[in-house]
Amino acid sequence: SYVLTQPPSVSVAPGKTARITCGGNNIGSKSVHWYQQKPGQAPVLVIYYDSDRPSGIPERFSGSNSGNTATLTISRVEAGDEADYYCQVWDSSSDQVVFGGGTKLTVL
Amino acid sequence: EVQLVESGGGLVQPGGSLRLSCSASGFTFSSYAMHWVRQAPGKGLEYVSAISSNGGSTYYADSVKGRFTISRDNSKNTLYLQMSSLRAEDTAVYYCVKVRCSGGSCFFDYWGQGTLVTVSS
Numbered sequence: 001s002y003v004l005t006q007p008p009s010v011s012v013a014p015g016k017t018a019r020i021t022c023g024g025n026n027i028g029s030k031s032v033h034w035y036q037q038k039p040g041q042a043p044v045l046v047i048y049y050d051s052d053r054p055s056g057i058p059e060r061f062s063g064s065n066s067g068n069t070a071t072l073t074i075s076r077v078e079a080g081d082e083a084d085y086y087c088q089v090w091d092s093s094s095d096q097v098v099f100g101g102g103t104k105l106t107v108l
Numbered sequence: 109e110v111q112l113v114e115s116g117g118g119l120v121q122p123g124g125s126l127r128l129s130c131s132a133s134g135f136t137f138s139s140y141a142m143h144w145v146r147q148a149p150g151k152g153l154e155y156v157s158a159i160s161s162n163g164g165s166t167y168y169a170d171s172v173k174g175r176f177t178i179s180r181d182n183s184k185n186t187l188y189l190q191m192s193s194l195r196a197e198d199t200a201v202y203y204c205v206k207v208r209c210s211g212g213s214c215f216f217d218y219w220g221q222g223t224l225v226t227v228s229s
Binding site: 030031033035042043044045048049054086088089090092095096097098099100101102 | 210212220
């Protein structure tokens, strides 16, 4: 089955740029979606189809996908961005959803 | 406004059964496949089960196959997950999720608040 690999944690100072990666075999050929989950809350979609933002998600959130790595980029990081972030793809070969293991973003 | 409200969670003994419900509103429920995703305490997201818009097709993760049954009642805008032969490792928050698919990929655009299932003696 398809595997997505995320770093367990990323730390960034307020106002700086955070980059969270999601690795997978030829992931650039798939569409990657990203979710933000704050403590005690349900996940929220922040990026879909690699780089599209749902309404209400700040422009500070962006995504890219190429080769074997997809990246969620959060610019001008704020304390409120501290959360767990999960990447997700639809594995068409098995017709099922695959989640990455999640990355905890800490704002220093 | 799309709303997904889960209910039915609680404490159950190993080997027991539980039925989760998800009441949907704010969209045409009968037009969308629906899914269940769970999250064990302190762990990541795990895809559990899915059902097509008309209920004719279902999917189960290997970890729950043969023990869980997903169903839906489009007349009541409600999704269900019947869980039996429950194990300690089924302890998790269970989320009802609406899916959106296009161009060969699907993602979850709306999530319920989740309902906690605890399997313990």
